Amino acid sequence: MPELPEVETVANGVHARVAGQRIVGVWTSGKSLTFKSPEAEIVETLTGARIEKVRRVGKTIVMDLSRGKTSGSQFLVHLGMTGRLLVSAPEVPMPLHTHAVLSLADSREVRFVDPRRFGKLSVVKEEGGYTGPGKEPTTISAGEFAKLFKGRKLAIKAALLNQSILHGVGNIYADESLFRAGIRPRKQAGKLTKAELARLHPALQEVLAKAIQLGGSSVSDYVDADGVRGFFQLEHKVYGRAGENCKDCTSPLKNIVVGGRTTVYCPKCQR
């Protein structure tokens, strides 16, 4: 499901609803894959903690926790492909594939639901906290951005998807930013010209900003903390449009595989 704009929408929505709340109880499903930290450690860290802040780092939702005067623990939620983080009244029926429930002091519940179980829950306690695997794409400068790709032999699309380089960009926004910058997805990252890098940096930041503004892209089942869909899918120029005509030049969009992911581009607009 979720790339940077969707994760940010969810994190902001959950923050607005639960910041300042105390977690009074935690239930976990015990299913495989979902738990990156031991479940007992997650339950112990969360139970009795106060949620100070909910925010996004890369594609991860970070809950900053405190207990008494001590702070520093964080609950990390990665949504994988199909994960949802919902804030519900307790009487709302529990969705299928619910893997964790945090009961709040006011009786509402934060529910983690994930049919495919590619999502991950964990807790971190280190000082400094979670900073993510790569650079933040929404604030990186043009100069820093250009440096990331120097000498890289992999395709620019694969580089954009690599979370240890830039974190937060996924398949939709990689394709959409490359289209807007007029760059072939298979071009070697290290061979981008100065002009291409100077187009890609703002193209990526504009696409992400616009998508955040519209609440993300709802391709199939993505919803925010209230169960509301986003609207950026209406702005997609290439993602999900293979075989259809380019909105800019009317030639048919091509479908290829780059870095193991379906990739759609316009052979005429992207040279």
Add this chain to the structure above:
DNA sequence: AGGTTGACCTGGACGC
């Protein structure tokens, strides 16, 4: 070390 591929899951869409 950098780069590529397949495995991990469920469910929805499509073809026969």
Add this chain to the structure above:
DNA sequence: TGCGTCCAGGTCAACC
């Protein structure tokens, strides 16, 4: 209606 196949917003371990 039902069954098989393919595909999906993401990682990661295991391989070159």
